[in-house]
Amino acid sequence: MIPLPPTAPPGVACADALACDVACFPTPDGYVDLVRAWREDGFELCADLCGVDYLGHPGRDLPEGVVATRFEVVVNLLSLERRQRVRVRVQAGDREPRVASLFGVYPGTEAMEREAFDLVGILFDGHPDLTRILMPEDWEGHPLRKDYAVGRVPVQFKEAPGPR
Amino acid sequence: MALEDLHHNFLTGRLEDMVRWARRASVWPATFGLACCAIEMMAAGAADYDLARYGMEVFRNSPRQADLMIVAGRVSQKMAPVLRQVYDQMMEPKWVISMGVCASSGGMFNNYAIVQGVDQIVPVDVYAPGCPPSPETLMHAILTLHEQIRTGEVLRRRGGATPPAAGSGGWTPEVPVAVRLGTPT
Amino acid sequence: MSDVTPETTVRVAERVERLTAETSEGPQGLLERRATELNELGREVGAVLRGTGLALDPRDVDVERSDDETMIINMGPAHPSTHGVLRLMLELDGEYVLRTKPVIGYLHTGMEKTGETLSYVQGATNVTRMDYLSPISNELGFCTAVETLLGVELPPRAVWIRMMMAELNRVASHLVWMATNGMDLGSTSMMIYGFRERELILAFFEKTTGLRMNTNYVRPGGVAADLPDGWEDDVTVICDTILERTDEYDELLTGQPIFRGRMEGVAPISAEEAMALGVTGPILRSTGVAWDLRRTMPYLAYDQVDFDVIVGTYGDNFDRFAVRLNEIRESIRIVRQCVERMPRGDYRVQDAKVTPPPRARIDESMEALIHHFKLFTEGFQVPAGEVYTAIESPRGELGCYLVSDGSPHPFRMHVRAPSFVNLQAVPLMMRGGMVSDAITVISSVDPIMGEVDR
Structure with missing residues (x-):
């Protein structure tokens, strides 16, 4: 586990994570500040950002003091120089998940945040263009939420001709 | 004019046969690659498989110049209106090959995003199975289509040339006039 | 033969309009300059990336340019050179590209x-x-x-x-x-x-x-x-x-x-x-x-x-x-x-919980069969x-x-x-x-x- 950057905001919990140097859990208010602190600390590339809907999950391991909410935003940062990976997991809320946008820190999160908005329905404050990206514009709902069905259509073989 | 006045040999035949023959030998596909199958479609047109043998290597970039749409890959809900538009832009006579299981039935992606069979949007003539179909399968599908053109009607009108209005619950499937791949004629 | 009556013209126009409406993705596409926020403009031209990361120079996004000097053209999703179903909307000034916006999702498979x-x-x-x-x-x-x-x-x-x-x-x-x-x-x-x-x-x-x-x-x-x-x-x-x-x-x-x-x-x-x-x-x-x-x-x-x-x-x-x-x-x-x-x-x-047993083992061992079935x-x-x-x-x-x-x-x-x-x-x-x-x-x-x- 590597130490938090010196400019990190208060109230960040840390934990060990698999295949990653540290997983940190900021408060929603300190989220952007923490990511900016990591960036200043040498993590120049934001590898990934995605939203997770934990509805129906039996309970996940969180460090003390972190209140689990239904939605979580997971950011994976990468330092090319130090060859380290850091994961930032922020609790985004239950009803109307909402976090601040990372666009000002890493412009490359633009498409990823749009995807998280489109598929999981997380709102990003300060995002320049928060529109759907993968689904059609008039689509209803956010498909990767747990209360959104897979949309399976039963397959019928009635019409198929019999064996030749 | 009496026959003995002619100085050349001649053959008689039905005009329809000639039209069918000509159509069969010059089916130009539109490049409509969607997913994995598109790569195999390109492989079929490249050196090892060489679609040119069937007079088909001229992949037209504009649907206006194409006779055959090879729907190569999964069709998403977002792509469906575009696909229909491309189909509508093609001139009659036109044919459709549904390449791969995703295009034919949704395949393993039975979910919210994928149209469960492209025959809900456009009428399909030949279904090619496989995920993705190997170039040989695609060629078999094309030869099956050739056989269908050779023996089929010269004048054929598709039912329901205008698609139903938007918002009326999606496209209604048209009456399938398809043959299964490998069906003996 | 006069197929083109005023009625057919109207019908064709309606159809074109409907097709356009159905294939348009609204705000996902590239909007006109005046309908786009400055920050968004900066992103589309990449200006936000220069210098320390977020210095947005208005000259970079040529805000003074009026809309009638440029045109927005659509490329794809059924364009032969877009490697599949990528759709790009380009804002052009003559032959030069000013803004670009990729519109994706045409192959969203879930x-x-x-x-x-x-x-x-x-x-x-x-x-x-x-x-x-x-x-x-x-x-x-x-x-x-x-x-x-x-x-x-x-x-x-x-x-x-x-x-x-x-x-x-x-x-x-x-x-x-x-x-x-x-x-x-x-x-x-x-x-x-x-x-x-x-x-x-x-x-x-x-x-x-x-x-x-x-x-x-x-x-x-x-x-x-x-x-x-x-x-x-x-x-x-x-x-x-x-x-x-x-x-x-x-x-x-x-x-x-x-x-x-x-x-x-x-x-x-x-x-x-x-x-x-x-x-x-x-x-x-x-x-x-x-x-x-x-x-x-x-x-x-x-x-x-x-x-x-x-x-x-x-x-x-x-x-x-x-x-x-x-x-x-x-x-x-x-x-x-x-x-x-x-x-x-x-x-x-060789962990029976993760790897299926070899085919030959299934015929002779009950345990292998169970593992195979469970797996x-x-x-x-x-x-x-x-x-x-x-x-x-x-x-x-x-x-x-x-x-x-x-x-x-x-x-x-x-x-x-x-x-x-x-x-x-x-x-x-x-x-x-x-x-x-x-x-x-x-x-x-x-x-x-x-x-x-x-």
């Missing part, structure tokens, strides 16, 4: 949702269809994540088989890239050659895995089958042939004045801009950053083989081409070392937790974020697709270039739409 309904055993079948030019990389990314959660140690032979197959796949993928890139630039012969060489590799894949593409060969706990008899000869022939022909293509393209003219100095991107956008893979390496996960964060046995990381200098189209061309040679080098040093032993973990009906359980692992696919960092709740199905599977992120660099690269350069830019970014949209 794989992340489907992945939640499939067990970990079936999961590889699902992800292999994402990046259809390098299916082995996808499977590898997914399986690495599953194995990290499971905590299983792979037998050495499985590791080396995976590495060899992944490198062969990289060669095939780069060959197809060279083929399509050649076709986009009008070099049809390159198209024929690229696919010809790819067939060699696909034939070997078919022999080994049973399928040409979408192989589902790498599975959690190892690989699906051992290499076939006489594989050394096959692979050696592939290496010799492709290496020799790569030199020919080098000669054919690199020295070609037209090719150079269209590639050199076109669409450059700097290392800072690339990193700010999260771009990885050959595009990042072409800017001079020697970042290759195979070398910098080794997985499998890449720390035991000898190869070079290829870097460029200027980050332009030509550098991206050169990086990929030379990566073919480096991959062949790795494959040759795999042939020489392939260890003996098992090709999958293929229910799957194996993975300890609860979450993990993000990344590998170097031919297009960049392919990451897989898995959340497990202890059941046989992933609770959430997210794939960090390199093409999806790399595509964000397109507006920046396009800016100021000609429309004809747009084609080469798309081509040199090498987006695979199956992976972009998943």
